[in-house]
Amino acid sequence: MGSRNNTVVYEFILTGFSSFLDLKTVLFVVFFLIYLTSITANTLLITVIWVDRTLHTPMYFFLSVLSCSEICYSFVIVPKMLANLITETKAISFGGCIAQLFFFNTLGGVNCIILTQMGYDRYAAICHPLRYPVLMNRRICRQLVASAYIISLIFAIIEQGLIVRLPFCGPNKIHHFFCEMGPVLKLACKKSSVTEISIFIFCIVIIFGSFLLVLLSYALILNTIFKIPSTKGKQKAFSTCASHIIVVVVHFGCASIIYLRPKSTYSLDQDIFISVSYTMVTPLLNPLVYSLRNKDVQLALKNTLGRRTCMSTA
Numbered sequence: 001m002g003s004r005n006n007t008v009v010y011e012f013i014l015t016g017f018s019s020f021l022d023l024k025t026v027l028f029v030v031f032f033l034i035y036l037t038s039i040t041a042n043t044l045l046i047t048v049i050w051v052d053r054t055l056h057t058p059m060y061f062f063l064s065v066l067s068c069s070e071i072c073y074s075f076v077i078v079p080k081m082l083a084n085l086i087t088e089t090k091a092i093s094f095g096g097c098i099a100q101l102f103f104f105n106t107l108g109g110v111n112c113i114i115l116t117q118m119g120y121d122r123y124a125a126i127c128h129p130l131r132y133p134v135l136m137n138r139r140i141c142r143q144l145v146a147s148a149y150i151i152s153l154i155f156a157i158i159e160q161g162l163i164v165r166l167p168f169c170g171p172n173k174i175h176h177f178f179c180e181m182g183p184v185l186k187l188a189c190k191k192s193s194v195t196e197i198s199i200f201i202f203c204i205v206i207i208f209g210s211f212l213l214v215l216l217s218y219a220l221i222l223n224t225i226f227k228i229p230s231t232k233g234k235q236k237a238f239s240t241c242a243s244h245i246i247v248v249v250v251h252f253g254c255a256s257i258i259y260l261r262p263k264s265t266y267s268l269d270q271d272i273f274i275s276v277s278y279t280m281v282t283p284l285l286n287p288l289v290y291s292l293r294n295k296d297v298q299l300a301l302k303n304t305l306g307r308r309t310c311m312s313t314a
Contacts, residue, residue, distance in 0.1 A: 008168070008169055009094055009168040009169060009170060009172045009187070010093065010094055011091045011092060011093050011094060011097075011172065012091065012092050012093075012094065012097050012172050012173070012174045012179065012184075012187070013090050013091055013092075013172055013173045013174065014080075014084055014090045014091075014092060014174050014176065014177055014178065014179075015090065015173050015174065015175055015176075016081075016084075016174075016175065016176045016177025016178070016272055017084070017085060017177055017272070024085045024086070025085075025086075027085055028082060028085040028086055031078070031081065031082060031085070031276075031280060032082055034280050034281070034284060035074060035078045035082070035280060037284060038070070038071075038074060038280065038283045038284040038287075039071055039074070041284060041287035041288065041291070042067040042068075042070055042071050042283065042286065042287050043067075043071065044287070044301075045063070045064070045067050045286075045287040045290065045291065045297070046064045046067050046068060048297065048300045048301055049061075049063065049064040049300075050064065051300075052300035052303060054296065054299075054300060055296060055297070055300050058121050058136040058141050059118065059121050059122070059125070059240075060296075060297075061141050061145075062114055062117055062118045062121060062141070062144075062145070063118070063286075063290060065114055065145050066111065066114045066115070066118070066286060067286060067287060069107055069110045069111055069114065070111065070282075070283035070286055071283070072103075072107055073104070073107040073108065073111065073279070073283060074279060074280065074283045076100055076103045076104050076107065077100070077104065077177075077178045077279045078279065078280060080092065080100070080178065081177045081178060081279075084177065092179065094168070097174075097179040097184065098160060098163070098164060098179070100178060100179045101160065101163070101179045101180075101181065101184060102156050102157075102160045103156075104178070104179075104180075105152075105155070105156040105159055105160075105181070106149075106152045106153055106156040107152070108152075108206075108255070109148075109151065109152030109155055109156065109206045110148050110149055110152045111251065112206050112207055112210040112211075112251070112252070112255070113147075113148035113151060113152060113206075113210055114145070114148050115210065115214065115244070115247065115248055115251060115252075116210040116211075116213045116214050116217075117144045117145075117148065118244050119213065119214040119217035119218065119244065119248070120144075120213070120217055121136055122217065122218075122221060122240065122241050122244060123217040123218075123220055123221055124136050125240070126221050126224055126225065126237050126240070126241075127220055127221060127224045152206070155202050155205075155206060158198075158202070159181075159198075159199055159202055162192075162195045162198055162199060163181075163184065163185070163195070163199075165192075165195070166185070166188040166189075166190065166192060166195060167188065167189045167190050168187055168188060168189065169189045170189070171187065172187065173187075174187065176271070176272065176275065177272065177275070177276075178275075178279070180271075180275065181199065182271075185199075207252065207255045207256060208256070210252070211248075211252045211256075214248055214252075218241070218245070221237075221241065224237075225237045225238065243289045243290050243294055246285075246289050247282075247285060247286055247289055250277075250281075250282055250285055251278070251282055254274055254277050254278035254282065255278065257274055
């Protein structure tokens, strides 16, 4: 590529699974099946929520938006990753890398904010049941979802602007299976503490800020639940939050390990394993958790599938 100071990077080489060349066929099959299952499960969940009128509530509206975001989130990363596993060329253009990073950051931010809004929805339902129809009407729900996309888009645009300004003149090997923020920044010829600090602050605001708001919602929820006199009432209140709590813990846990830890703890293999978890497993976890734990969704699935079976045999 010539002199480090006089050349320009036009493409990057993704080397994420270079340590597992003997397993690339196995990894392709496993990842493809997980991806296919994730897309199918999320699509089915969205369809059931929109078809079954009993699920036309704020909680399931947010869940359908989250599933849609997870589908797009996976689509940004996984197809390219699968292609790299079965082809010799591991290259991605500079523009393609920046675009992948932009959509990944945008959708990742949307997921964090939607999960926070789902926590607020549970707070409104449990702590203010009489005012719930007013607090979470259709207009407010749509405004909340729109705000999630607008805020995430603004943060992603600012982050991309900071990254694009950095000079990339070689080397061009990204030690990851997609254009993730940390590995890309490591390839910049000129380090910028302002850029790194700004991006770290953005990550804190989106990830840690969202998580703190979720914790605040559940602190208020717990305070209300403990005041419920009957054990049955407490169990019912807890059950409406259990699925959301599981998804929140996994999502924010993986995100925090990647983006909010000290640089001294960086480990390539560990990062790849965690990244596989939040780019492939987490999107699959969402529909599975809500389908397996939620009786309303289970009943809607039976009704919807049963209705389609009857129509196909008629």
